[in-house]
Amino acid sequence: xxxxxxTQEDSLxxxxxxxxxxxVISKILRSHRFFQNLVLYSFLIGFGFxxxxxxxxxxxxxSFNPQLFRLSSLSPSSFSTPxxxxxxxxVVPLNDTVVATNDDDHEVGQKGHYLMMxxxxxxxMTEEExxxxxxxxxxxxxxxxxxxxxxxxxxxxxxxxxxxxxxxxGHEGLFSIYIHTSDPFYFDDHTPETSPFYRRRIxxxxxxxxxxxxxxAERRLLAxxxxxxxxxxxxxxxxxxIPLFNFSTIYSYLINSQHSYVDVYDLPGPAGRGRYNRxxxxxxxxxxxxxGSQWFEIDREVALAVVSDTTYFPVFEKYCLWNxxxxxxxxxxxxxxMFPGKNANRSLTWTDWSxxxxxxxxxxxxxxxxxxxxxxxxxxxxxxxxGKKSEKCYxxxxxxxxxxxxxxLYFAHSVMGF
Numbered sequence: 001x002x003x004x005x006x007t008q009e010d011s012l013x014x015x016x017x018x019x020x021x022x023x024v025i026s027k028i029l030r031s032h033r034f035f036q037n038l039v040l041y042s043f044l045i046g047f048g049f050x051x052x053x054x055x056x057x058x059x060x061x062x063s064f065n066p067q068l069f070r071l072s073s074l075s076p077s078s079f080s081t082p083x084x085x086x087x088x089x090x091v092v093p094l095n096d097t098v099v100a101t102n103d104d105d106h107e108v109g110q111k112g113h114y115l116m117m118x119x120x121x122x123x124x125m126t127e128e129e130x131x132x133x134x135x136x137x138x139x140x141x142x143x144x145x146x147x148x149x150x151x152x153x154x155x156x157x158x159x160x161x162x163x164x165x166x167x168x169x170g171h172e173g174l175f176s177i178y179i180h181t182s183d184p185f186y187f188d189d190h191t192p193e194t195s196p197f198y199r200r201r202i203x204x205x206x207x208x209x210x211x212x213x214x215x216x217a218e219r220r221l222l223a224x225x226x227x228x229x230x231x232x233x234x235x236x237x238x239x240x241x242i243p244l245f246n247f248s249t250i251y252s253y254l255i256n257s258q259h260s261y262v263d264v265y266d267l268p269g270p271a272g273r274g275r276y277n278r279x280x281x282x283x284x285x286x287x288x289x290x291x292g293s294q295w296f297e298i299d300r301e302v303a304l305a306v307v308s309d310t311t312y313f314p315v316f317e318k319y320c321l322w323n324x325x326x327x328x329x330x331x332x333x334x335x336x337x338m339f340p341g342k343n344a345n346r347s348l349t350w351t352d353w354s355x356x357x358x359x360x361x362x363x364x365x366x367x368x369x370x371x372x373x374x375x376x377x378x379x380x381x382x383x384x385x386x387g388k389k390s391e392k393c394y395x396x397x398x399x400x401x402x403x404x405x406x407x408x409l410y411f412a413h414s415v416m417g418f
Contacts, residue, residue: 121178121202121224134223135308146232148254149176149225153207153217154239156183159402161197163242163409167418168196171247176231178224180217182207210325210358212317214294218327223307226300233257235297240362240399241349242408244377246417250395258386259344260302262335263292275329277319284315284333292332295349295398302339309334346383350376350394365403370415373397 125133152158158179168175179201191198202224207213218236225231233254243250266289267273276289298306312334320326335343352361376397383393400408412418 121200123203125203127220130223131219131307134226135304137226137229137304144230145173146255147174147176147228147230148233148235148251149178149228149231150235150237151218151221151225152177152179152237152239153214153221154179154181154183156181156186156239158197158239160239160242160400160405160408161191161195163405163412165195165197166409166412167243167247167416169418171251172196174247174251176225176228178202178221180204180207180221182217210327212320212326212330214327215313215316215330218294218331219307219309219313222303226303226307232300233297234299234303235348235396236295237349237396238295238398240401241295241396242398242400243418244350244373244395244397244416245392249392249417253385253392253395254297256386257299257344259342260296260298260335260339261344261346261348262296262298262302262331263347264290264332264336264343264345265292267291275320275324277324279319280315283311284337288333288337289329290332290336291328293347293349293351294327294331295347295351295396296331297348297395298335299342302335302342305338306331306334312337344384346393348393348395350397351399360399362399362401363404364401365407368400368404368407368411370411373411373415 123130158164168177175196177196177200179197181201181204184206186201186204188198188201202220204220205213205217207217221236222234225234235254245253272291273286273289275291276284276286278286280289313330316326316330320329352363355361377394378391379393383390385392
């Protein structure tokens, strides 16, 4: 009897341990499935976030403007445009200009002019970020005033600033100003806030005469000017340049022009073809090598192509070094290859190269007369503007030193008209 009770107790204990064992195993199996499901769901969620991030980055980097594809993927012929046919000249009255109505950007004043002061152009973008952003800027869909960007490439301050201030006065909203100076100690503390030159210096770097760094500075100016979608024409000037006409005349000439103005010619001899480096081939052949004046005026299409250039400029950086003078060859060669049909093949800035040497003649106070200022506007062989003969061949002239300021101001009204 006692043994029978012990046997029953043992069997009950065994059965209890067996049930407990099954419960433990069941919980382990459930926890294992839960862990598997947790890992699977975590993987799916992570995969979804990762795929979304990749698609987002890809979409942001895609440009849908065919003009902004990298030049390295295009052949020179793809940029070639047929010669423009003469069209009736459309003169834009300065009093009837249409301005942007976005209150966040501008306050609109009377006669289509902006009331706001020029914005600060200082930024902290790197060179790569600046060029990339400028190459992707699109024109806004709203109606905007077409502006001309005046880009000053200087060593330091502007000795003829008072002449230019009189030139720009009363035409706010039709122009933008950008200053690149290689002087690290340049400050405009003495420039009044009412001046169009106030705080217009862009982030600049040192420039070497005749070196590729000068072309880099020009690209830097263009990139900063392209950030403003209202800028349609881009003029490169130096601190020794002067206007030969009033603002209305120059503005209408630029805005209504069907061409860009880049000096392009083929010059045999050591000062032209002799500067070509055979290692530039095959990107730049000797037959496409061109020379021209550094001082240009271009439209927005050409400016976008210049700052987007990843084909020609790196070749100049690598092979156009000493005794090459990149500023006299880069843009001329680039425009000759990419935009032959829309270039006027001349500069709008008059320069006196009658004296031999690497530098043009510099004019002092004694040289400035009314007759001289009228004479340099035209060329002996004349010129063509929008398919018609014109006597306005040059809109600007150089080189004038600071001593000429008072006489230039004297002739500004009677000769230049401002």
